[in-house]
Amino acid sequence: MPGLITEDGANGANGAPYTNNYTNGADTNGHPSDQLNDYVDGHANGYSNGASNGSTREVNHDDWFIGSVDQGTTSSRFIIFNSWADPVAMHQIEFENLYPQSGWHDQAPYELLDTVEECIEKATEKFVALGYLKSQIKAVGITNQRETTICWDKNTGEPLCQAVVWPDTRTKDLVRELKNRPGAEKLTELCGLPLSTYPSSVKLMWMIKHHGEVSKAYEENRLAFGTVDSWLIYKLNGGTERNIHVTDTTNASRTMFMNLHTRQYDDQLLNFFEIDPTKVALPKIVPSSSPDAYGSIARGTLAGVKIGGCLGDQSSALVGQCGFNAGQAKNTYGTGCFLLYNVGTKPVISKYGLLATVAYDFGEGSEAVYALEGSVAVAGSGVKFLLNNLGFERDSHRISALAESVEDNGGLVFVTAFSGLFAPYWIDDAKGTIFGITQHTKRGHIARATLEATCFQTRAILDAMERDSGHKLHSLAVDGGMSNSDLTMQTQADVSDIHVARPPMRETTALGAAIAAGMAADGCGWDSLEDVAEMMRIKDHVKIFKPVNDKKKVARMYANWERAVQMSRGWVVQEEDDGPEHATSIKQSQT
Numbered sequence: 001m002p003g004l005i006t007e008d009g010a011n012g013a014n015g016a017p018y019t020n021n022y023t024n025g026a027d028t029n030g031h032p033s034d035q036l037n038d039y040v041d042g043h044a045n046g047y048s049n050g051a052s053n054g055s056t057r058e059v060n061h062d063d064w065f066i067g068s069v070d071q072g073t074t075s076s077r078f079i080i081f082n083s084w085a086d087p088v089a090m091h092q093i094e095f096e097n098l099y100p101q102s103g104w105h106d107q108a109p110y111e112l113l114d115t116v117e118e119c120i121e122k123a124t125e126k127f128v129a130l131g132y133l134k135s136q137i138k139a140v141g142i143t144n145q146r147e148t149t150i151c152w153d154k155n156t157g158e159p160l161c162q163a164v165v166w167p168d169t170r171t172k173d174l175v176r177e178l179k180n181r182p183g184a185e186k187l188t189e190l191c192g193l194p195l196s197t198y199p200s201s202v203k204l205m206w207m208i209k210h211h212g213e214v215s216k217a218y219e220e221n222r223l224a225f226g227t228v229d230s231w232l233i234y235k236l237n238g239g240t241e242r243n244i245h246v247t248d249t250t251n252a253s254r255t256m257f258m259n260l261h262t263r264q265y266d267d268q269l270l271n272f273f274e275i276d277p278t279k280v281a282l283p284k285i286v287p288s289s290s291p292d293a294y295g296s297i298a299r300g301t302l303a304g305v306k307i308g309g310c311l312g313d314q315s316s317a318l319v320g321q322c323g324f325n326a327g328q329a330k331n332t333y334g335t336g337c338f339l340l341y342n343v344g345t346k347p348v349i350s351k352y353g354l355l356a357t358v359a360y361d362f363g364e365g366s367e368a369v370y371a372l373e374g375s376v377a378v379a380g381s382g383v384k385f386l387l388n389n390l391g392f393e394r395d396s397h398r399i400s401a402l403a404e405s406v407e408d409n410g411g412l413v414f415v416t417a418f419s420g421l422f423a424p425y426w427i428d429d430a431k432g433t434i435f436g437i438t439q440h441t442k443r444g445h446i447a448r449a450t451l452e453a454t455c456f457q458t459r460a461i462l463d464a465m466e467r468d469s470g471h472k473l474h475s476l477a478v479d480g481g482m483s484n485s486d487l488t489m490q491t492q493a494d495v496s497d498i499h500v501a502r503p504p505m506r507e508t509t510a511l512g513a514a515i516a517a518g519m520a521a522d523g524c525g526w527d528s529l530e531d532v533a534e535m536m537r538i539k540d541h542v543k544i545f546k547p548v549n550d551k552k553k554v555a556r557m558y559a560n561w562e563r564a565v566q567m568s569r570g571w572v573v574q575e576e577d578d579g580p581e582h583a584t585s586i587k588q589s590q591t
């Protein structure tokens, strides 16, 4: 068969490593996607795409592959992995995030689906162009931004309003009211999450109360609720035709409707949030890897291919990093930043502001594994804010270069509390605040302070994790778009006094879902997590960032950060934001 896959990249045919795999990656403002640059960087860092080191490989039609949909907050992508967990073809599309009012964050449900379907088509075309056969793709996995809430009509399969995205804070007054209700104090023990604007429960409750079409569908028993995984799986299966309405345990653990111990919906939780399950169809909770629960792709180039696995994106990254043992942790720097620490097969309820969540649950024959999680609402979205709102630069990687153009933060601290502050602070009355501006302040200082904000929050999470678990982490596996910034990773190592380990292949989120799907598919060698871990052990080229900074300087910087956090409290007052209380309609976003 035609074509050789070279170690230089996926693309021996034109000799341009990876670039052909990223041809359409365009930012919303028309610039080449960051990921194009990121991936080429990753390659230059020593990542090799082949099955073994230093050789060329012939296309072999006995090889098997797994596809993975990664539907993130900033972009959708589809990556096809070979049996060595190396990506061989990929397509990524950035889509529009909508901010119709201060504190509101919407996405169009069909844009999420359409970009996913287009990525599947284009990546598969690239795969076939390399000489492979579509039939070599044995299964597809799904991973997704979590908590984002979608309502649709179960009779028609049509969305009823825009998706309310996870960092949205329109529910803050509702949350304040709920905190005073009897039973509020028991919620975290039951479901692992603190009551805040973050989970799906308050988003759904708000949509039922304030969006006419959702309320009407609820009263008429036509309402279907889902997070992004459920919406995509339902639609990829053809919607009402097969009516596959499911979610995996990891995604369900982010709704506040699921009991963390039984991993099923809990009436106490549903009652607390006034959700009557006879009026709204909730997705069935199924294991993250399953040969039959997720159906198959109904149309398009991969019609008939089984969907074998599904994981919320942060769980997926933990699996992709092979964090299978209690005590292992990973931190993913995407739109937000999420540190997951594997605590084993019993959930640990945090006393210090972290979340308890399902790490992964591979169903029959294996126990569910839990994690402590530290969630930071703003990471890469702070970088995007500098690009899109302040016009600092054109591409994310340039923000890192801009930050490097100054020696330090020049006395600036940027509390990037665009959605209040999440873990471990849970401050809902803060908004983004920059302290320390003088005539000396340059754009470089603001860029640097933006990157540092994520590192400081990660440090606060690591401190909380140490207190909850009694163990100090010495090494942190990282991934996600913002982990491409060497400056950020070095700052993280310095600020947290920890070794930061960055793998050359940073598509670990997509890889996790591919592993879940591969384990459910016939004819694949990934039969167990041990097999996968063994295969990954032989890979190398992890880049380690070691702490080098002067400890006194770090202590001063961190003390300033903590002072700034305290000073950012209380900006939001109840009467503020008395804007119109209705979710954005689909029509509004189409005009």
Ligand SMILES: Nc1ncnc2c1ncn2[C@@H]1O[C@H](COP(=O)(O)OP(=O)(O)O)[C@@H](O)[C@H]1O
Binding pocket: 034, 038, 071, 072, 073, 074, 075, 333, 334, 335, 336, 379, 380, 381, 382, 383, 384, 396, 397, 398, 399, 400, 480, 481, 482, 483, 484, 485
């Ligand atoms: N070199 C870089 N320096 C800083 N931020 C970056 C860099 N490359 C990408 N990012 C940021 O990473 C985010 C995208 O990361 P990704 O993991 O794809 O996110 P998501 O899964 O949330 O869609 C964007 O917000 C982007 O601004």
Ligand SMILES: O=P(O)(O)OC[C@H](O)CO
Binding pocket: 072, 073, 074, 144, 145, 146, 147, 166, 312, 313, 314, 334, 335, 336, 337, 338
């Ligand atoms: O889009 P990401 O990668 O920042 O992930 C979003 C999280 O799943 C939200 O909980």
